[in-house]
Each structure stands twice: as structure tokens, then as C-alpha cells.
Amino acid sequence: MNVQVIDRPAGASRDKSKLAIADCDIHPSPKSLPVEIYPFLSKRWQNHLETYGFIYRQGFPTGPAFPKGQPDAARRDAYPPNGGRPGSDLQYMREQHLDPNNVQLGILNPLRSGQGLQNADLAAAYCRAVNEWQVEEWTSKEVRLKASVMVNYEDAISSVAEIDHWAGNPNFAQILLLSRTAEPLGQRRYWPIYEAACRANLPIGVHAFGYGGTPVTGGGWPSYYIEEMVGHAENTQSLLTSMVFEGVFERFPNLKVILIEAGFAWLPALSWRLDKVWARNRSEIPHVTRPPSELIQAHIWLTTQPMEEPEPREHLRDIIEMIGWDRLLFATDYPHWDFDDPTRALPIQIDTATRERLFLNNALDLFSPRRTS
Numbered sequence: 001m002n003v004q005v006i007d008r009p010a011g012a013s014r015d016k017s018k019l020a021i022a023d024c025d026i027h028p029s030p031k032s033l034p035v036e037i038y039p040f041l042s043k044r045w046q047n048h049l050e051t052y053g054f055i056y057r058q059g060f061p062t063g064p065a066f067p068k069g070q071p072d073a074a075r076r077d078a079y080p081p082n083g084g085r086p087g088s089d090l091q092y093m094r095e096q097h098l099d100p101n102n103v104q105l106g107i108l109n110p111l112r113s114g115q116g117l118q119n120a121d122l123a124a125a126y127c128r129a130v131n132e133w134q135v136e137e138w139t140s141k142e143v144r145l146k147a148s149v150m151v152n153y154e155d156a157i158s159s160v161a162e163i164d165h166w167a168g169n170p171n172f173a174q175i176l177l178l179s180r181t182a183e184p185l186g187q188r189r190y191w192p193i194y195e196a197a198c199r200a201n202l203p204i205g206v207h208a209f210g211y212g213g214t215p216v217t218g219g220g221w222p223s224y225y226i227e228e229m230v231g232h233a234e235n236t237q238s239l240l241t242s243m244v245f246e247g248v249f250e251r252f253p254n255l256k257v258i259l260i261e262a263g264f265a266w267l268p269a270l271s272w273r274l275d276k277v278w279a280r281n282r283s284e285i286p287h288v289t290r291p292p293s294e295l296i297q298a299h300i301w302l303t304t305q306p307m308e309e310p311e312p313r314e315h316l317r318d319i320i321e322m323i324g325w326d327r328l329l330f331a332t333d334y335p336h337w338d339f340d341d342p343t344r345a346l347p348i349q350i351d352t353a354t355r356e357r358l359f360l361n362n363a364l365d366l367f368s369p370r371r372t373s
Helices: 035-040 043-052 090-098 120-139 156-166 188-200 225-245 267-284 292-299 314-323 352-366
Strands: 021-026 103-108 145-150 172-178 204-207 257-260 300-303
Touching (some): 021 257, 090 103, 103 352, 120 145, 145 156, 156 188, 188 204, 225 257, 267 292, 267 314, 292 300
Parallel strands (some): 021 103, 172 204, 204 257
């Protein structure tokens, strides 16, 4: 459910959500990019950025790929009163989101964090800096928040080093990739990342968007921003298909993958289709020994935002029951314009135990304290 709460100032009274929640997609931001990250970067890379800037695998000639009336996809009421970018002020986040919505666990997913840069050395250094920034400015100051390990996913060597560096650190809850990669995520170039994730006992989060260098569609660049938005779900279906048929889940039986901000209603139909083609063509991929739907059920979680809202609304219940109530993680996408207010986000009636599972307990089970193996 897409909600803007633009008329209520941060300090205004509001009934606190009675239900404690986990928010599995919060986007923190530096107050200014990249200057706030400089203290965590060597002088070499500071000078490099001042001279050359960021070069991604695909450029945006006119700036970020968001409507200009919604810079960085932000809610208009999310700009901190003392200045800075939306999502850049911890105290304002507490007042506007964490406290009134009774957030007990928040997973930080920084964007524009050096992932997908053409310069692999810069990408690795910037990811390390962002990880240190998350600890210094966020998780060390707010016990409810947990960070994501940012990695330069196009370079498996530096990604593995970064995962190993933070393995066992209680500030981190998952490893974050983006969905639009140079090749489908089932390809073997990414397997060392999955191996390191299993070794660290951390799930892999795959967030919509990215800098793969190719269009979001299979036939070229779209004409409209709205096609870009819809394309995240299509792109996520493709990467999941790749991971299933390339044998990622057979090779890494302990791997856990969270698909973030790409919807979820498409999953049952995709699972049916994958099962059908696997049953008829499985001789091509003997390494996939189980039906795709079983592999998906065992290894995949999805976040609720953006939530599809069919009419009649009871169809949503049918879809979730096909997926499994235990496979969905509640998310708001704060501070973005399509933020899902937890008091309004689920348009169907469910019992208290199911609601607690969806809004909190699924995340607590998945992100429980981890040990290094």
C-alpha cells in the first residue's frame, strides 16, 4: 500500500502501533554524498572521487532515474528539519518511523553505496567505507537497527574478503546485492559470494535496482519511469530462475535469499511454470534434482513492499497462502514515497498469531544471532 504522510510533522502525536514490527527495508543515507563517507575512505580515494567521481556500468545522462518531483524517490515529509537528505538523520528517523511504528528490528539497506562501479578497487573501498559508516553512525547508536554488508558483487574476490571481514559481527544481519547485475545471479562468477555467505551464516538480500549495464527489459530500454518500476519484478523473476536452474541451491543447501522490494504475488505462477518446464526438460540440468518450487520454498524469502493489492482483496490471502505466511518479511521502504504504513499495509483480516508472524517473528527467526562456522 502506497502511503505518504506529508501533513503530519515528525513530532506530532500519533497512537503508537500496538503491534511490534520488524522493518526489513530501511534506507539510510549520508547527509551529503560522498562527503560524509570521506572519514572512512583513504586520502587516495577521496582525491579520486573529487577528480573523477563515480563511473557506473550504466550512466544516467540527466541524473538519477527518479522523477524530479521526488528526488531519490523520497517522501516529501522525510527531509530532516535540520537539513540533509531523507534518511540521513537518526533522531528524525526515530521520531518519524521507529518509535511511532514500534519498530523492534530495522534492517538497513543503503543505496548508492559503491556497488556496481566500473572501478573495482574503488567499489571495494567504498563498500568498506559504507559498512564502517553504518556501524559508526547507525547501529552503534541505535540497538534496533542492523546493517547490511555492502559488497562489490561484480568482483567475487573483494566481495568474499568483505564478507569474511564482517563475519560474526553482531552489527550486520545480511549481505546485500542488487538485482540488475552484469550476468544472471545464478552464474558461477557469483558462487564464491554464496559460499562466503553460508560460511558467515548470513542471508543474501537482493534489492531491486542496480547497474548491470543492460536494460531492465529483455528487448531494450523502456520509454517511461513506470516501466522501470514494473520491471523490478520481472528482473527478480529472471535472477531467481537463474539461481534455480544453475543449481545454486543444490550447491549451497544452507543458502538463504531474501528478495527485496520487487513484489511477491508473481511467485506462485513462476513456481508453477518452473516446475512444468523442469519436469519436461530436466535431462538438460541433471544437477537440479528437486522440483524448483521445493527449492524456492526452502531457500527464498520476500519482503512485503511493494504489496500487490488485487480486487477482491481476499485474493491477496490466497496468494500469501500459496507462498507461505512464514516466507514473507514486512518492510516499509522508509523513507521512500511508496512507504508502507504498517497500520494500513495489509488490507485483509488475519488472526493475531499470523499477524505477529508476518510483521515480526519471521524476521526475528531469520535474522537471529549468528555464529561463524
